[in-house]
Amino acid sequence: MSQEVLILGLNPAWQRLFYLDKFTPGEVHRIERVEEYGSGKGINCALVLRLLGGSPLMMHFLGSEHGSRIFDEISAYGIQQAPVWIKEPTRICTTIVSGGDSTELIEPSPVLTEYENEDFIQTLNDYWSSTQSVALCGTFPLGFNIEQLNALDFAGKKIYVDAIEGIDTWLEKGVELLKINMQEYCKLLTRLGLPIVLSSPQFWKMTATAVLERLPIKALVVTDEDAPVRAFRLVEKKFQGVQIQPPQIQVNNRIGAGDSFFAGWLYADGMGMDFEHCLIKATAVATARCEVDRPCNLKLERVAEVEMMLADAVEKLE
Template sequence: MAQEILILGLNPAWQRLFFLDKFTPGEVHRISKVEEYASGKGINCGRVLQLLGGSALLMHFLGDQNGSHIFDELSACGVQQAPVWIKEPTRICTTIVSAGESTELIEPSPVLTESENDDFLQNLNDYWDSTQRVALCGTFPKGFDVNKINSLDFTGKKIFVDAVEDIDAWLAKGVELLKINMQEYCKLCERMGIPLVMSSPQFWKMSATAVLERLPIKNLVVTDEESPVRAFRLLEGKFQGVQIQPPTVQVKNSVGAGDSFFAGWLYADTQGMSFEDSLVLATAVAAARCETDRPWNLKLERVSELQASLAEAVEKLE
């Protein structure tokens, strides 16, 4: 049986979430509530996708006690995993949430050995041929041999990318979706030598067209916090751009909003949804996620409400 989506979330974290009424750097704080759970871009994406009704296999590097905690928690909630066990411990991410804003403290990622890279490739080969959709989420751990995945055959695959570092070879092979934030988009344009003339009213059309003409990306999406989400593609060689303003919601924790957006677009693809409808659903999923405490949680009825309200909010970019 073919696996619907293979998620490569190679740099997971054990999350510690501190809730404060007010956070002031340099002061002593008494924390009102602490939560701990499995997190990281791949985990967040996989769990939101599962809530939406999607089916995925999550491949990630796990190490020591933190890695065991992650494996056990995801197994208990029914997430399918293909872990690669490593010697160094999985990193801890500490997030301070105060008044709807989040401050993240992220430990360095583990450093992989040559044998651990070999184990990863062997695991990946076990699933690669039977998978149509592959989603790459986030950064690679230190010491990761990116050439091992760059050498894979992408024929017949839909590749979805939520990353910007060390992905040039993947982008050059052709991807279904590249989802990045504004800061990452600027990095990509600078790396490609594309001028960033943001004062121009044609900035988005000029820069996105240049990216799409140079790289075989079918759909390019750029998120920018509370600013409009923008999506671009070349349809029969002609530029098509749309944007949608995220709805105003009561934010409890914004961490993982981008991961949820990515999961929403992945699910939309499995349902055969259009370009515009995929943008609407993904935006609704991301907004609903922000209304809950944990970065992989949401209420499906709220997604439906937001999706309906956003259906007529898509604007064309000329």
Template sequence: MSQEILILGLNPAWQRLFFLDKFTPGEVHRIGKIEEYASGKGINCGLVLHLLGGTPLLMHFLGSEHGPKIFDEISAYGIQQAPVWIKEPTRICTTIVSEGNSTELIEPSPILSEIENDDFLQTINDYWSSTQRVALCGTFPQGFNIEQLNALDFAGKKIYVDAIEGIDSWLEKGVELLKINIKEYCKLLSRLGIPQVMSSPQFWKMTATAVLERLPIKALVVTDEDAPVRAFRLVEKKFQGVQLLPPTVQVNNRIGAGDSFFAGWLYADTMGLDFEQCLIKATAVASARCEVERPCNIKVERVAELEAAIVDAVEKLE
């Protein structure tokens, strides 16, 4: 079976990264350093997966001005792409990095036309039948016809999701992994009508069990920056939960840490690693990402060092 992963990162961005010694809202700042590069959840995931040794096929909508630059940059890394070219410009994400903190300013996504939706369907049909693994990353552009995506035949495919909006049909079909952050998890609980008593010591077990009993999700992972990463599953209808506190690292830039975690889990899963090993690998990758300015700067050797440091730190949740 092919280990190639079709990454649907349908809402990419052109990243502008401003580095400041100190950022104070309302004041004039002179920027000491600027970087610009291709970004967005799908691109970040694909880049990191490629660095780890995986084989991503990145599908995304690319618009005028920055679209060609994104395509050329990703091609230069040796990553295969299936672009859908659109009329409106790709959005720009401006990030201010100061003292280890990041402030993001994200433009509205482009609005797709009916013809561009038809182009998407034709393009994805060229790859869908030969793809066994599909990863959905992030939001959809405005005007995206999600119904035509939901109507595809999911039989025999392993589906991984790092998103919260427009994913209900995917979750109902069954996914290998749903990776979301704590805010997105609370939003999911609200949608499912599951009570959120976060002060309860049984909060995680009760809510995760309820989600897993309602939806055919094999692994549910919730991230929360420096707090423990928590992963849940049902094995023979019995709850299993584990948590892992990320290692302490010198934070350079957190943007894309969740995308890097997702890439780490995807890679670990394709390598046949077990549930806890996937969590360890993914956490190490996300931590390594925080240490560097850009996802493409992650060093595989550093990931291995962090894995070794946290391999015995996994805790079971009762």
């Protein structure tokens, strides 16, 4: 995969990971192990895409000491960056991992100034015309001028989105992939005025068809933790839906599983894989990510093993 992917992960975080045998709110805990590293949806995606053999260009807002540490760490992984340096510090995300469960404490994002917004769009314009593939990951910082992003010319570009807030204009212009989780899918249905009747056996076909008919989305994917991953598209205006059940594994840490799935799909699509094989690859990547402590420790041989396990696991949704 030689094609470069511009990853807009505009709201990164410095991750503090606390490991405990047992976490009980209201009690004093002695932490067994602490890890700290750069994180956030865009960073997780870029790290995994790089491991898979992709060529990410990471663009993000970085501030203060933690921003500098993120820049140095991502550079050490061989990932090209186009940082926009800001006055306020990069937020900290503190995660407590205990017994396979994670509790996340996320600080508010930094608030951008008008000058920092101008710096962002000028930096982005330096890369936009030469970029064919763009991946938008996660939320925007407070004070971000979304209108300047929406005003960009999308002609000739493949746009991939792993976000739900502030993306309506992007979806209306047309995207290759919208990857969201179940909670986000319900938000999207509500925004579109579509009923959410989960008990209906036709829920997925009816809602996904309605979304794809209203918005020029080539592939819609909905993840839901341990439940099947579902992917939808319209082929010559006819509904096509498939699902795949991730295998049962010993979970080490789920942080960044969705971001890893997104990276797996980006890689597979960039390699020219078909719809179902993109789903298999992405699910295998997300599964293998959950078995290790950090996205950067993903094992490619394990990804290949899970792909083999899932090769005949794709089910059609009628």
